[in-house]
Amino acid sequence: MTHPKRSLRGRLQAATALSAVALLGLTACGGSGSEQAASEFTGEYDGPAVELSYWNGFTGGDGPFMEKMVEEFNAEHENIKVVSNTMQWADFYQRLPAAVTAGEGPDVGVMHLDQLSTMAARNVIVPVDDLADTLELTGDDFTQEVWDAGVYQDERFGIPLDVHSLAMYYNTEHFEKAGITEAPTDAASFEDALKKLQAAGYDTPFWMPALWPSHLMNLSLQWQNGNEPYDGEASQANFASSEGLEAIEWQRGIVDDGYSPSNVAIDSQYVAFKNGENSITWDGIWQFNDLEASGMSYAAAPIPTIFDEKAVWASSHNFFLPRQAQPDPDKADAAKVFIAWMSENSAEWAGSGMIPARESVRAEGALDGMPQEAIAEDVDSMRFLPAVPGIGQVQTETLEVGVNKAVLGEESPEDAMTEAADNASTLMEENKASFGE
């Protein structure tokens, strides 16, 4: 094809370039090789100065607080510099496995409780049993469900930082005008409040979202009605049981009864709440700072018990250590110091609107006078998704779609949820086969 001499020279040049790259790569890799991170963790770090990359998804009202805590940590630790990288949670769960598989993962991070088992099964994160031992953390200091959900196949993968649930926010001015003196606590008082609000001129006091967080409301209601949405053991979803259907029917009923406009698109119920266009909204407790900043007069209470049992959807942020392609014992130790510090100082994290996961921290008065104090009292009624690998995907692909169709009135609640439950069961079955439990 080409002149022989030229091509030979070309090949030589290419070979030189290649070997230069290879050499660079080799030197970069030099010294590593062991699979296991770090030796015994002693709780302190006095090695050379390291920089830790720290991934999280605190993009809401909680973000500035996390940033402040990271700065404090950096100020207290001369030889550790934590650099945080904050992204949307949805992107986070997509990027983390990709980055870790490519050997470009962070040194430490935070993820939700219900993702731990999935990420552990995918070999994205490594066990942190030794860290829990060193910190002398035991189940006694946590809500049992939170503590247990961090375990996958007998190993611990997460150190809980907080718990956070849905709450009911209401506009205190509207309540005053409608003559409601106390936050509703059950189906009857809730409906009574909605009627009074309508009588006071607030035509649509409680907007029923078609998307997020509608499925979290649905889960809460299912639990309240004594239904277990997911049966991990049997790989079965129970949204379409008669108790499950009552939950979605109540949600759709809010629209049918005229308490909510139809077709509430994503986020608009929350924006409308801040603008005083509706009076009540259910949302996560991490919104406190955002509502505080908006300057509106609001109050928060636990979501009312519409059915028989007190229950509310909740999750928990957990620290984790990603798997490293080239484990660096110094970095691993430094990361553990960071997690330990965060766990010990989690009282401060209460300022983000979250509830510290450790009972000991709560007992020391971390929540005194905080807006989430009233919600934290119900910490025992908080319910968490089961630690089933792949549950996050099941949620987005089935429950969210089903709730969406039913709330929009595209399909009857029964049809929408039956289809969703069937799809969910199929997916759970597939996940079980693929993760090989």
Add this chain to the structure above:
Amino acid sequence: MTTLKQEGGAPSRKGAPRPSGTSSSREIRKQAAATPWLFLAPYLVLFIAFVLVPIIFGAWISLHTWDYTRPLKPFVGLGNYAELFRPGTGPFNNFWGAMQATGIFTLFSVPLLLVIPLAVAILMAKKFPGRNFFRAVYFAPYVLGVAVIGVMWRYLLDNNIGLVNYYMGLLGLPSDIAWTTSTPAAWVALVGVTVWWTLGFNAVIYLAGLQDIPAELYEAARMDGATPWQQFINVTLPGLRPVLSFVTLVTLIASVNMFGQSYLMTQGGPGRETRTAIYQIADTGLRNFQMGSAAAMSYVLTLFLMALSLVVFWLFRERKDVR
């Protein structure tokens, strides 16, 4: 691609050996053996690394149950494809639902994106004060990213708190249309926003094509007594044919690959109705880690796109004049 080939073909024919200076031309030809490859090399490397290798690797992935985070990636042959063609399964419903959504979007957006920009271009080709300003105005939305226009229109079109419904109400029009949460309104919104967003690009290409049509042809047509409409049919359209085929193809591909608008404005809703094929592929492969199934979907989509492209080529083929 076609225009490139055509343009690339012409100069080489011009540069064919000339009768004089045989020795120097032989010298050039001797060099020429490696020279084209060297000139091609920068692009060729990128093409191989980012197009050719992924195409082949993608085909390989589509034959496996491929989750890149898991050590085992069992070979399943054509299983992923078979699943897409087996009615009643989850992947079948999701994929063909998404293909249908893609079809609806393409059907309505392509004709609009061919006709409206042409009208705009003809208008902008005329001489009038402030012409450059208007050209910039029509092109402006195109410089915005899909994230910007998606989020912006999501709030503008919100049926409960959006400005669009508010102003429609002021004008006495229906003010309760659920632009982002019900069909067919969601399709009107998605197509409308896409047309608003990308018409500037097509208009600019049309404009360049219009300026390439010799003024003498119009002059001659006028001499023959052609009306403006006849001029448009007999001079403008034939003169624009190469540009038209390019614009059609590019618009078609862009429409079939629509993702960001529905991802941001409707979240694929209501239910899954506005999930396009790319949306479904991204969700399957990147969020649910079923790369094998997602790769198979990509190949089926590619086949559809290739068939459509062939139709476009056939429509715009060089016709021998029968008259």
